[in-house]
Amino acid sequence: MVNGTSTISNHVKNCLNKFSKPNNNKNLDDFVSKAAQVNVLAEDKRSITVACAKFCSFDLRPCSIVKGVGSSTLCQSLINLGYQHGQAKLGAPSVNLLLPEPTNVSRTVSQIAQEYRENLKNMLKNDLQSVKLIGNRHPYMLRTSLFNQSKTGENTRKKNFPLLSSYDIDPNHFHVVYISDNGSNLVCGLQGEVYLRYICLCLNLALHNGVDMCPSMENFIKSSQNLCTHFKRYEIDRKVVVSFVKFLSLFKVASEQLSADTTLTLHLVVPWFTKLKASCEPTDDEPILLIQFKNAVSKMLDEKIYLTSLH
Structure with missing residues (x-):
């Protein structure tokens, strides 16, 4: 016979026995309406984009890796695991909703790299101000x-x-x-001590490399070096020698003026460079050997001397 007293007694027994929980009992969360997926905020998506950008940069991976099947499967497994052990039992967000496009990742890499560069410049600027x-x-x-x-x-x-x-x-x-x-x-x-200024070294390199580019000139110099002891053995044209001495003497004067210790020299670089380049222009009455050498020296002047706005 079922009466009110027996019903109350059964209720008391069920409450006292914490292990005997009826299968049809529902949790409070079961009565709350749930969305199909969690609503991901823009700030959260931005943090994922930054993380993907650093992943591609630090591990040297292509930006398209974020859209790969393997990468998406891994991220979705991590999301599901976090959802399983998380507190808010809403819908687990899809990995496709979180992972950014490769173009967005590439753009973010550039932004992060610029931030790193600015931080490095500020750090070096502050440190090097007190360091010699x-x-x-x-x-x-x-x-x-x-x-x-x-x-x-x-x-x-x-x-x-x-x-x-x-x-x-x-x-x-x-x-x-x-x-x-x-x-x-x-x-x-x-x-x-024996020392040269930088500009004089550039002039010397221009002449030296110009000789290397002109084998005939190199042979001529060797012949001139042996002039004193073997003058009668070699057929050296006096006109050629005078022409070369006149051409090389201009470089000697330029080196002396650009090496001055008591006067300013920075403003002389451009005028002398222009004058030396003009001296490399051949004329009709010059020997063929000198014309070849001038062309080689003119080319080396352009390669060895770098003019900047400071000059």
Whole structure:
């Protein structure tokens, strides 16, 4: 016989026994209407785009990898796992809704790279404002060192010579030719040493490489070097010699004026370059050998001397 008392007794037993939960009992979440998928905010999609951009950049992967089947399957598995153990039991978002287009990833890579560049420039700008550096360049080598002292001529000399010795280049035993700019500390520190200015080196390289490009000129120079002892053996045209001396003397004057220590030289680079280029223009009454050499030197002047807005 079922009465009110027995119904209450059964209810009490079910409540006291926490393991005996009827299968038809529903959770509170079952009575709440749920959307088919979670609503993904624009900020969340942007974070996914940035993550994909960094993934493609740091791991050197193509931007199209975000639309690959394997990548989508992996991301969807991670989303499903997070949904399974998450708190909000809404609809698991589709990976196609979250992953960006490859074009968007590529554009984001450029934006992130620009941010990294700006941060690097700001970092270097702040750090290098309080740091002094000195550079030493040898063939196939560039050495940059900290320079904590004031950049006087004596300190520069004391810094450079030990650096050369560390590479088994003893300035006291080797014939070292120093190449520098017009810095007063370098001019003072290299007193008594053989050194050239950068512009003079460029002129020298233009002439030297011009000779290499003109085998006949190289043979002519070798003949001229033996002129004193073998003058009668070689048929050297005096007109050719005078023409070459006149042409080369202009480069000698240019090197001397551009190496001046007591006067400004920066404003002379362009005028001298123009004058030297004009001297390379051949004339009808010049020897064929000189014309060939002028063409070679003119070409090397363009290759070895770089004019900038500073000049």
